[in-house]
Amino acid sequence: MQLTVFIMAGGSGERFWPLSTREKPKQLLKLVDKERSLIRMTVDRVLPIVPAERIFIGTNAIQAKGIAEELPMLPIENIIIEPQFKDTAAAIGFGSVVIGEKYPDATMVVLASDHLIKNEENFCKRILTAAEVAEDRGAIVTLGIKPSRPETGYGYLETEECYIGEPTPVVRFWEKPNLQRAESYVASGRYLWNSGMFIFNIATMNQAFETYLPKHAALLTQIAKLGDAKRNYSDAKLNDLFSKFEKISIDFGIMEKFHNTMVIPVDFGWNDIGSFPALDEVFEKTEQGSVVQGSRVVEVNSSDNIVLGMSGKVIATLGVSDLVIVDTKDSLLVCSKAEAQNIKKILEQLNK
Structure with a gap:
């Protein structure tokens, strides 16, 4: 064969x-x-x-x-x-x-x-x-x-x-x-x-x-x-x-x-890692149930977030849950996990 x-x-x-x-x-x-x-x-x-x-x-x-x-x-x-x-x-x-x-x-x-x-x-x-x-x-x-x-x-x-x-x-x-x-x-x-x-x-x-x-x-x-x-x-x-x-x-x-x-x-x-929430199944989580990668992240009264810091800045969350936060050199994304499938709508706006 x-x-x-x-x-x-x-x-x-x-x-x-x-x-x-x-x-x-x-x-x-x-x-x-x-x-x-x-x-x-x-x-x-x-x-x-x-x-x-x-x-x-x-x-x-x-x-x-x-x-x-x-x-x-x-x-x-x-x-x-x-x-x-x-x-x-x-x-x-x-x-x-x-x-x-x-x-x-x-x-x-x-x-x-x-x-x-x-x-x-x-x-x-x-x-x-x-x-x-x-x-x-x-x-x-x-x-x-x-x-x-x-x-x-x-x-x-x-x-x-x-x-x-x-x-x-x-x-x-x-x-x-x-x-x-x-x-x-x-x-x-x-x-x-x-x-x-x-x-x-x-x-x-x-x-x-x-x-x-x-x-x-x-x-x-x-x-x-x-x-x-x-x-x-x-x-x-x-x-x-x-x-x-x-x-x-x-x-x-x-x-x-x-x-x-x-x-x-x-x-x-x-x-299939189809969108950011899929990372919940990939990475170990913090005591607050969050996925944290990259920059230093401080969580206060926050839980179940996905925080990816690629710019080196400290990222602090206060009183928020079920968010996706992605910080890069050029852009910052903040969205609910429920809306993560619709991120391409943002690109449609940016490309107008």
Whole structure:
């Protein structure tokens, strides 16, 4: 089996502003480990099962330089630059074209660049199992996270039966539920969080594109014929073809429709670190229940805050709870944890 890894790293990390910027988004930040960025942690996680020459990164021109500097162990040609953002169906399709040219019989593992996984040995074990299922059964396989709470911020996968480590068909994909529905999902024991990790043979995915996203398939065929030009993100023909992609996710476009989608239930300490409140599950807390990183923080009659001080100033809180406070050289963010998902609205105002 030619196992390859494709790490999607084109996101802007808007919900981590002001730490995250367009040039240095969340995946390039040393957010959890003082020595390694999130994307470096992702690459290190798969190196025990996939050599560096078979690990590829999908990104954009703005972030490509920073990624190359962060991942010197990867061949520079393994950084695949998309000329335009057209959502994950186009990104994975384009990645499959480039990787398939070098490894035509590859089984591809698609990962996000900014997830945290505690039990990395168990993670590698599940990836290898998923790859075997993808090869032997012609399936597109995903990893489903055993829910630890009724989370309303994740999509869910419904199964008929759900046992950790045992591959099972996906009955249906469900969008982010309200709290009542999320509670019923968790209580049933048959629902899993959708991790956004996918494992498939490239030939299987090509067939899926032809069946469920034929316009994508036709464009990808034309891109494949561009030769070296498809690796030049400023090439006019490549940009013209990319402009014709419909913006659609791989979930909506293929995974929910494919006749043989399977999931492996897993429990290896997964966190997608989607917004600042997720750090409550990552760091040890003060006696007041707060996450404090960076500058000296003084808490008086305050509790359950997230305080990240990057400017060196003393930060003092008095009589406040459930806040996110982020102090950088250029910006200061103060918001409630409940509003942290909406930080991109601030950027919309700043960019007017």
